[in-house]
Amino acid sequence: MIERPAALAPSRPALDARIPSGPLSGKWDRRKFEMKLVNPANKRKYTLIVVGTGLAGGAAAASLGELGFNVLSFCIQDSPRRAHSIAAQGGINAAKNYQNDGDSVERLFYDTVKGGDFRSREANVYRLAQLSVNIIDQCAAQGVPFAREYGGALANRSFGGALVSRTFYARGQTGQQLLLGAYQALLRQVAAGQVKLFPRHEMLELVVIDGRARGIVTRDLVSGAVRSHVADAVVLCTGGYGNAFYLSTNARGSNATAIWRAHRKGAFFANPCYTQIHPTCIPRSGEYQSKLTLMSESLRNDGRVWVPKQQGEHRPPDQVPDEERDYYLERMYPTYGNLAPRDIASRAAKVVCDQGRGVGPSGLGVYLDFRDAFERLGRNVLDERYGNLFEMYEQITGEDPHRVPMRIYPAVHYTMGGLWVDYDLQSNIPGLFVGGEANFSDHGANRLGASALMQGLADGYFILPYTVGDYLARGGLAKADTSHPAFRDAEAEVRTRVEKLLGAGGKHPADHFHRELGNLLWNDCGMARTKESLTRALQEIPRVEDAFFKELRVTGSGEELNQELERAGRVADYFELAQLICRDALEREESCGGHFRVEHQTPEGEALRHDDRFAHVAAWEWRGRDEKPVRHEEPLVFESVPLQQRSYK
């Protein structure tokens, strides 16, 4: 345990999640009824800042604008439509029970709590399952072209090993279509004059006045101008931090700077060590690799995962006879087989590759083989199911999965951790709300497939518009404008940081150091973590960070479009965040979901939780560059789903 000086104990109970009392199924209704409402005539007097335009941010900005608030919407991309939600392939879960196969809000809730390995809040997850139903209605009404049955009703598929078909989808482009729905709703509010867009703007500081979030400082990525923006509340929906690992399935621009800046201003960072490593990504091909591409896990419905039984097998895959192949997922998990959850399938791939049985030039890959499925179902059926994925794979690797098995390897995909929020999605800084992947709220230690889109839209359309309004209606906001010293200080901090990066005076680009940091994190805080590896990482990261500030070169100036400068600023923040990730992983002396501590496993090699000591959220408080962060705990209480060991055998 990290020491917690008594003198620094927070004055208010810092981690009160403010979960409404009463039965689980009535908590959200109760909360909504208790909320104060803003007089409609007064709504136009309030200004809200929403940072990020993905599913959560786009939906929140559109819905808040529609309610009559003035919304300033910021994104780093050239258009709000490009937020990384757009790349989600598989689908979105909802407890509609259209298939009459026994689904219900309770079952979706139960699956999500269990999938998260009992490290999420019951009340939040229950609300998510309830709202899932409204999301589908909302998106269908917007014209999201969901897949349909011949009778015209919405189609579903089963996803990620769920035993019911509750996933709605639009080809393999569900995230794109849901995002375009939110984007169009957002632009409708732009047309109505309710939302003002700030594309190509990066938030570089949060401004806190009298203990409340009152604005942000941004850098215009085209002109370089640093500007202050004042508001009555700030909503961050800026996505996850998987790019701390350098290689991930995230977009190149996805970054942690907005939430990290908020963390440094006092917002607690919860469960940073919970990172999801997705088992089906295309392996990297060389040092120049800039990102990893996900292949939808739906492929595991028909593909069989294997490696050669022998180390150093050099024959082409089709010449390895069946008796010399190890279909290791089928062997280790006979019930779920190739459909084992993401964390389990990823770890198993690492184990066989560590044994020297990995395939491909780097030895870091396993086969995903469709040979048997082609024989059983024929090419037409499989092409209908996966044609676009086969095409995409061939485009990237130059290999045709019809003839040779795909090669896959796990990659960082999603981060369950994020800024700590209460039931209202408000951080411990009043007036700072956090939605989507940027918060930590609903997925516990492992996110189930098709749940991220659900959470983003639930936060954006149906939770934040209520809770932000309640915050405003409760009053107490003093007048503020950008002449306040807090804004001037924040602007000065931004300028100082930009100058520091520009003046570093070395010769390597930021990517050079980012790659090194990523390797470090991947090796020491990736799929398997030990006390030793984490301690080593905590010593090594500051060394690379030092080198970064000494040997970095950022060309050009701050007063122009300067992509090197943008990257350098984000990498600088990753160094601090990476240390918090490792520290959190070191303190959490158990294995749960995506967090696997080698010291804590069952005799069969499965994740072993220690509920007596770790059934809590760990939320970290920033105490300054030279001080250790303080670890706070929010206990997790399981009343509806009894704690149990996950089993996918």
Place this chain on the structure above:
Amino acid sequence: MRIALEIWRQRGPGQPGQFVRYEVPDVSEHMSFLEMLDVLNARLVEKGEEPVAFDSDCREGICGTCGFLVNGAAHGPLDNTTVCQTHMRHFRDGDVLRLEPFRAAAFPVLRDLVVDRGALDHVITAGGYVSVRTGSAPEANSILVAKPEADRSMEAAACIGCGACVASCPNASAALFTAAKISHLGLLPQGQPERSIRALSMNAQAIEEGFGHCTTIGECVAACPAHIPLEVISRMNRDFIRAVLTRRDERAPAVTVPVPHPHHRVVLVERAQK
């Protein structure tokens, strides 16, 4: 392999630019096109020179952020593929490739290969949506959509908004982009109430932004990474003409109507607003 690049360098909007030649002597066939540029940029920084600015984000062909001309072709030589998904195995040792930004009056160059495509957002803002309030949606299965219509709507909705259609059109028309949205929504029951006003407003906005008219050349379709079919433009024209000829929505903007001439030339007829 060794690749020579002639890249358009321009410091800022409205400033003069020029082609500058660079060599990348050790390109791997497994690199993506943008990874080759990453390698070039890293070396430029090591030498203290300014790297080439270009946009990219997802690098999976779905976000629509990347895009420039490679030897005159939007997104490069592969049909229906974004430049981020174009790998170097499609090029040969010794190739000389000329990279320049998407050229269109409505897409001002911001720097090097980066252009401002905000005009496309403005076209959507003019009406590319269904006006439904958050929370007011009916039960999803109360709106039935026949599968063939749903599939065709999805086909049009797949547009990634990259602007390649504009860049490859001799008229710099945004017709394929605009028509994709008009078709996506117009094919669904949810899009019917605003179908006419949408066709009028979005087209008027496209002209306002400085995009040209469509003369059905079809270059856009060859360049489109999302396989948007040309038929969406016919559908848009039908919606547009119908909206003009039938009762006008009182909110409709004044529009310039392209009417096909008997000699297959396009003549513009100004229709006054009532």
